[in-house]
Amino acid sequence: MGYIRRVFYRFLTFGLALVKPVSTGVRVLLVKDGQVLLVRHTYQDGWHLPGGGANRMERLDDAARREAREEAGADLGNLRLFGIFTNLAEGRADHIAVFLCEDFTYTGQHDGEIAELRPFPLDAIPADTLPGHRRRVEDYLRGAEISGQFGMW
Numbered sequence: 001m002g003y004i005r006r007v008f009y010r011f012l013t014f015g016l017a018l019v020k021p022v023s024t025g026v027r028v029l030l031v032k033d034g035q036v037l038l039v040r041h042t043y044q045d046g047w048h049l050p051g052g053g054a055n056r057m058e059r060l061d062d063a064a065r066r067e068a069r070e071e072a073g074a075d076l077g078n079l080r081l082f083g084i085f086t087n088l089a090e091g092r093a094d095h096i097a098v099f100l101c102e103d104f105t106y107t108g109q110h111d112g113e114i115a116e117l118r119p120f121p122l123d124a125i126p127a128d129t130l131p132g133h134r135r136r137v138e139d140y141l142r143g144a145e146i147s148g149q150f151g152m153w
Contacts, residue, residue, distance in 0.1 A: 022093040026064040027051035027133070029082060029100045029140055030074060035119035036137055037106065038129065039071050042115045047129040049098070049136060050074070050117075064099045070111045077103030083144070087132065098136055 027049040030037035038047040050071040054063035061079055068074040080100050087094040110117055120126065122141055125134065 024054045025096045026054055026060055027096055027098045028064050028068050030104055031102050034122055036122050037119050039114050040116045042113055047126050049133045060097045071114050072117050073107035073109035074104050076101045
């Protein structure tokens with residue numbers, strides 16, 4: 001009977017993961033000289049903060065550094081947690097750690113998933129910047145307390 005319960009539990013857990021996936025991701029506010037670096041993906045409309053999913057067993061700060069390197073050719077210096085946000089759109093449960101880096105260099109070299117990358121003035125980001133990304137820039141402009149934020153993406 002114990003074996004059947006274990007198999008049933010594993011099946012149920014696997015099934016729930018398919019029906020209600022939970023993911024962890026990172027985004028990076030790359031801010032320098034009054035500008036924020038944004039990327040546009042090849043597979044999705046609009047402008048985004050660089051970032052993406054964290055790999056299994058990867059620290060979130062390491063994921064942020066990796067994603068910034070992959071998407072913008074950016075090498076990050078001092079990296080600080082800006083906030084943790086949740087996105088429940090489309091039946092998902094995405095948890096997004098947003099980091100702030102004001103100490104970076106970038107080459108503009110990026111992987112194939114990036115169509116374009118550009119710095120924009122903090123107070124004049126493109127109209128088609130995705131809403132959650134726009135809110136993080138607005139939070140930064142308001143002087144939101146570093147790592148004191150928890151909320152919806």
